[in-house]
Amino acid sequence: DSGVTQTPKHLITATGQRVTLRCSPRSGDLSVYWYQQSLDQGLQFLIQYYNGEERAKGNILERFSAQQFPDLHSELNLSSLELGDSALYFCASSPQGLFPYEQYFGPGTRLTVT
Amino acid sequence: DQQVKQNSPSLSVQEGRISILNCDYTNSMFDYFLWYKKYPAEGPTFLISISSIKDKNEDGRFTVFLNKSAKHLSLHIVPSQPGDSAVYFCAASAEQSRGGSNYKLTFGKGTLLTVNP
Numbered sequence: 001d002s003g004v005t006q007t008p009k010h011l012i013t014a015t016g017q018r019v020t021l022r023c024s025p026r027s028g029d030l031s032v033y034w035y036q037q038s039l040d041q042g043l044q045f046l047i048q049y050y051n052g053e054e055r056a057k058g059n060i061l062e063r064f065s066a067q068q069f070p071d072l073h074s075e076l077n078l079s080s081l082e083l084g085d086s087a088l089y090f091c092a093s094s095p096q097g098l099f100p101y102e103q104y105f106g107p108g109t110r111l112t113v114t
Numbered sequence: 115d116q117q118v119k120q121n122s123p124s125l126s127v128q129e130g131r132i133s134i135l136n137c138d139y140t141n142s143m144f145d146y147f148l149w150y151k152k153y154p155a156e157g158p159t160f161l162i163s164i165s166s167i168k169d170k171n172e173d174g175r176f177t178v179f180l181n182k183s184a185k186h187l188s189l190h191i192v193p194s195q196p197g198d199s200a201v202y203f204c205a206a207s208a209e210q211s212r213g214g215s216n217y218k219l220t221f222g223k224g225t226l227l228t229v230n231p
Contacts, residue, residue, distance in 0.1 A: 002157060002159070035221075041223060042120075042203060042221040042222050043158070043205075044221075045219065045221075048218060090157055090158070092157075101146050101148060101219070102160045103160070104160065106157050107156055108156075108157050
């Protein structure tokens with residue numbers, strides 16, 4: 001158990017809909033990262049928040065947005081969903097200090113768009 | 115443009131033998147490398163890492179080797195155990211992306227390791 005929690009575990013929705021994925025980082029971790037893993041693909045970095053502020057953006061679509069709240073949990077919002085958005089979405093958090101590269105991943109949310 | 119490449123989608127080895135997983139990268143700015151292990155229905159788990167100032171890092175049965183001139187790293191598992199069967203991801207981080215606590219990782223597509231009893 002990494003200490004990172006993600007809800008829901010599975011999500012099935014229709015094209016055009018909007019969903020929200022939730023992540024709670026490990027206790028004390030200020031950074032939250034979101035990654036997408038599509039079929040036969042590695043993990044693609046989407047976006048990072050640090051203590052409530054956006055710090056970096058990757059290949060995140062304009063239809064997607066995220067935020068980090070004062071209690072440090074984060075939400076990833078996906079709107080106008082398309083079939084190609086079906087994927088595993090992982091959240092990770094990292095500690096401050098000596099080894100900030102070592103990110104701890106949650107179990108993921110499997111999104112299926114039908 | 116894939117900056118981190120794992121060219122072997124799968125690898126099968128016998129229990130007790132050595133497993134060697136390879137990873138190549140193209141971005142010369144990468145200066146920190148990590149290996150993650152992933153079991154089905156779970157998130158990736160950090161395994162071992164290496165800084166670009168080193169060429170080897172060892173942790174128990176796991177050793178990572180880095181050849182900067184060839185832009186290549188490898189993970190050695192000795193001896194391999196059936197419980198090591200998982201997908202292994204290579205990941206890298208670049209100095210230029212680390213301003214302001216940004217430690218974004220770039221991942222390869224993974225190699226499925228199967229260790230046969």
